[in-house]
Every structure is written in C-alpha cells, then in structure tokens.
Amino acid sequence: MQDAARAIISFTDSLAYKKERKQNEQPESETTDSLSKIAGYLEYLRNKFRNNNAIKEMIKHQNLLRSITSLTIFKLNNHSNQEIDRLRLNVRYNSRECLNRIQFQGDAQDFADLVNVQYGKVICISLSTAGGIGEEDDEEIRNVLIYFYYFLREQHQGRNYPQPSFQPLPLLARSTKEQFEEEGAVEEIEAQIKNSGLNGSIKYFANGAKAETLNHFNNNN
Structure with a gap:
C-alpha cells in the first residue's frame, strides 16, 4: 500500500x-x-x-x-x-x-474524515462534470447521484445495517450543507431530474437526492 x-x-x-x-x-x-x-x-x-x-x-x-x-x-x-x-x-x-x-x-469517524477533505463539495463537482465516453455518461451520472443521496441520507438518519452503525451526524451534516450550497447542489440535481436515461434510474436518484437536500436545508435553517 x-x-x-x-x-x-x-x-x-x-x-x-x-x-x-x-x-x-x-x-x-x-x-x-x-x-x-x-x-x-x-x-x-x-x-x-x-x-x-x-x-x-x-x-x-x-x-x-x-x-x-x-x-x-x-x-x-x-x-x-x-x-x-x-x-x-x-x-x-x-x-x-x-x-x-x-x-x-466506514464508520462515523470515517465520515468525518470524508467531510474534512470536502467530499460533499467533490460530489457536487463530480455531478456537474459527470461524463465519460459514449454510453458511459449516464452510468457515471447515476453513480454520482447514488453517492450523493446516501452520503446525505446517512448523515440525516444514521446507519443501522450490517456496515458499521452510527447515530445521525448533525454537526457533519451542517458542514456538508455548506459544501453543497457552495457548489450549487440543488441546481445540479434539478438538471438531472428530466434525464430519463438508464430506464429512469437517473431520475429516481435525482429526485431522492433533491428530497434529501431540501430536507437537509430545511432542517438546518
């Protein structure tokens, strides 16, 4: 290594x-x-x-x-x-x-380390620059939306399934909110909601990410 x-x-x-x-x-x-x-x-x-x-x-x-x-x-x-x-x-x-x-x-400490290296900001930038070669474009967009959705959801709700469990992480969520706002997260997600690629899975995760983002902003305002 x-x-x-x-x-x-x-x-x-x-x-x-x-x-x-x-x-x-x-x-x-x-x-x-x-x-x-x-x-x-x-x-x-x-x-x-x-x-x-x-x-x-x-x-x-x-x-x-x-x-x-x-x-x-x-x-x-x-x-x-x-x-x-x-x-x-x-x-x-x-x-x-x-x-x-x-x-x-990862566990809660690993999440803290990800937030510390601006992972929330990177996810937003990844979404705005997502693209590949030919048919890989839509797959990359969907994958970034999945990362976006679960990263925010688990800060809201915590995690209980087999991977390391942890309670909600409100302090990290606040930092993530700032990173998302700085990179225009809502606008980037909105741009993908009309994307019907990959049998609607992009639209599905875009809507999920939007719901988590708006809920996140409302809960922290």
Whole structure:
C-alpha cells in the first residue's frame, strides 16, 4: 500500500505543480504510461478497501486521502486522444470507487474524515462534470447521484445495517450543507431530474437526492 500511496501523492503533486506553473503537458507516450500506472494503483487500493482495516490504514494517511479526492474530479480534456481520455476516465472512476468504499463501509469517524477533505463539495463537482465516453455518461451520472443521496441520507438518519452503525451526524451534516450550497447542489440535481436515461434510474436518484437536500436545508435553517 505504501508504494501505491507514494505514487498517487507524487502524481497529484505533479499535477498541482504543472497547473500552478501553467506548463504544457508531457509528451503523450509518457502521459499515457503515467495514467496507466496511477489507474492500476487506484484499482489496487479499491480492492484493498474491501477490508475495513485497510480503510483505517488509508484514512490515517490524510495526504493520500486528499490526493484520491482530487482525482475524483480529474478532467477529460484531451478529446483529440481517446486513449488518454479513456485512461483519465479510469483514474477518475477508480478514485471515486475508493471513496465510495469508505463511504459505504466506514464508520462515523470515517465520515468525518470524508467531510474534512470536502467530499460533499467533490460530489457536487463530480455531478456537474459527470461524463465519460459514449454510453458511459449516464452510468457515471447515476453513480454520482447514488453517492450523493446516501452520503446525505446517512448523515440525516444514521446507519443501522450490517456496515458499521452510527447515530445521525448533525454537526457533519451542517458542514456538508455548506459544501453543497457552495457548489450549487440543488441546481445540479434539478438538471438531472428530466434525464430519463438508464430506464429512469437517473431520475429516481435525482429526485431522492433533491428530497434529501431540501430536507437537509430545511432542517438546518
């Protein structure tokens, strides 16, 4: 896990440095190789996170958690090269799945750590930038809505089923509310309510997310 952590942190640090310096991207062959390796490391971590002990180990490494969080909104901005876009989509998918495992298998402290790295904000940004290649678009939108819906619902209601149970988390919910408001959560959800893709499942989860969001705002105003 340490090798994966070092590689992912180094990769995101490099992205941040390039963005700050406004440098041009590396040659495509090197970029493709780098993306492929990072996608592989993220997939390795995603599979490790089936074990709650592995989740706890990763959560302790806040720099890794922040790096994975930043990759969940990795942009697909090189449409002239479908292979690079495919690899970027894979990086984004596996990073979201890592956080998804923490969300659905973690305890109250893990939720606190997710809120601390702006997970609510990231979900909103993920929804506004959701998209893939061809038929993958709608599936990604639906998945983000599912994460959105359950993240907020479990802060409202707590959790009682087989994963670690916990009571409602009103203080975390307040922080999540601020993150949602900052990114225009309601507007992003509204934009998907008319989406009838995937046999209506996008519309279903969009309506559920809207109900939870409005209930959340009303309860905290």
